[in-house]
Amino acid sequence: MYQQKIKTIGLRNQKRLVFCTLLAIFFNELVSMTVAEPESLGYLDRLPSPFYSAIIYWYFIPLPFLYYIRFFLFKYTARKNIRVAVIGLTENGLAAENALTTEYANIKLDLAFYDERSPSRCGDVVEKIKSPFRGSVSNLVEEARQGNIDEIYIALPMVALHRIRHFLAMMSDTTVDTYIVPDFYTYSNNMSKLRSIHNLQTIGIFSSPFEGAGSFIKRAEDLVLGSIIMVMISSLMLAIAIGIKLTSRGPVFFKQDRYGLSGQKIKVWKFRSMRVMENSDTVIQATKNDPRVTKFGSFLRRTSLDELPQFINVLQGSMSIVGPRPHAVTHNEQYRKQVENYMIRHKVKPGITGLAQINGFRGEIDALYKMEKRVQYDIEYIQNWSLWLDIKIIIKTIFKGFVGKNAY
Structure with a gap:
């Protein structure tokens, strides 16, 4: 009985990168123990402290080797070319072609399509596919038996399960790596993820990326950067608090209900920018020249300085520095x-800034398309999250994310 597999695009390169990194560390330690010994670098013995000498011996001298060794290992263990077949002149096949072209952009990719149907029977998708059509699946099996194919991807819709099983049975007579590309993997707005439950393989369609190590990294990022930023902006926040007190009556801060992680209600901190704040079942979004907004509050809202207290939420754990912006509860129910x-959006914690904000989508929502x-x-953002993406968003926020023409 053959086993059906689903390939995660990019997993092979990730495994190879880990292997090359471990191998590079081994060579790095080898260099440390031979080249960088005190006997080999006698002039370093004159350093005043054995501690500092050890740091130089074991860290600064061999460290450059680690990068270059890994670079050359990764480069020279890469395949020079790969021959790939996609079964199915379908939208799913088109998505597979795009993914494979991107995945193997740095090597020679020989990709071709196979289908039991002629191209004339496969609709408009044929015009979008760039790779050649090389005939029926029977032709593919012959090529696979002759060793002319490295990988096969079955990109048929799941409703054609009987055909998929038939093709898998045909491929079991070859030694080629064969993978299924489920058609719901091409669903544009999902965070698909494999999960093994005992002997059952499942695909999570709406699963959060912040699980396990991802959750730890995200929280560590929020605590470290949040603490640093809070120290840096403490004087600014004090000045804003004084400005609010001098220009209008009422408290400096206010807390408003928002939806947080998993759709749970949280209290979001903000500097007060209006004369009378509402937190009822009906929330009227601020508009241009809104009479409720004070002059000083208008400045705070245009520059997003009214949101600085949300770093308190970050340190408390109810928000992140980067993530989807939280909306009013009534707006959530509407949209x-x-x-x-x-x-x-609520599969992750809401953020002070996000990918939408640095791309100009902040402030008043006066049309559905903006939402x-x-x-x-x-x-x-959720699909492509990484620590580096968060850093890029934070940097771009500093230069272009604070001020918006639609923020009133």
């Missing part, structure tokens, strides 16, 4: 019915 996949674009950017 979750109007915008597809809106609630996916749709926000959600698209939010989901794109």
Whole structure:
């Protein structure tokens, strides 16, 4: 009985990178123990402290080797070319072609399509596919038996399960790596992830990227950067608090209900920018020349300085520095019915800034398409999250994310 597999695009390179890194560390230690011994570098014995000498011996001298060794190992263990077959002139096959072309961009890729149907019967998708069509699946099996194919991807819709099983049975007579590309993997707004439950393989469609190590890294990022930023902006926050007290009556801060992680309500901190703040079932979004907004509050809102107290939320753990912006509860209830996949935003903690904000989508929402674009950017962020992406968003926020023409 053959086993069906689903390949995660990029996993092979990740495994190779880990292997090359470990091998580079081994060579690095070898260099440390031979080349960088005190006997070999006698002039270093004159250093005043054995501690500092040890640091130089074991860290600064061999460290450059680690990078270059890994670079050359990764480069020269890479395949020079790969021959790939995709079964199915379908939209799913087109998605597989795009993914494979990107994945193997640095090597020679020989990709071809196979299908039991002629191209004339496969609809408009044929015009979008760039790779050649080389005939039926029977032709593919013959090529695979002759060793002319390295990988096969079955990109048929799941409704054609009987055909998929038939093709898998045909491929079991070859030694080629064969993978299934489920058609729901091409669903544009998902965070698909493999999960093994005992002997059952499942695919999580709406799963959070912040699990396990990802959750630890994200929280560590928030605590470290949040603490540093709070120290840096403490004087500014004090000045803003004095400005609020001098220009209007009322408290310096206010807390408003928002939806957080998993759709749970949280209290979000902000500097007060209005004369009378509402937190009822009806929330009226601030508009241009809104009479409720004070003059000083208008400045705070245009520059997003009213949101600085949300670093308190970050340190408390209810928000992140980077993530989808939290909306008013009533707005959530409104847009979750109007915008597809809106609630996916709540698979992660809300953020002070996000991908949507640095792309110009902040402030008043006076048209549905603006919210749709926000959600698209939010989901794109969730799908592609990395520590480096967070850093880039934070840097861009400093230069272009604070001020917006639609922020009143």
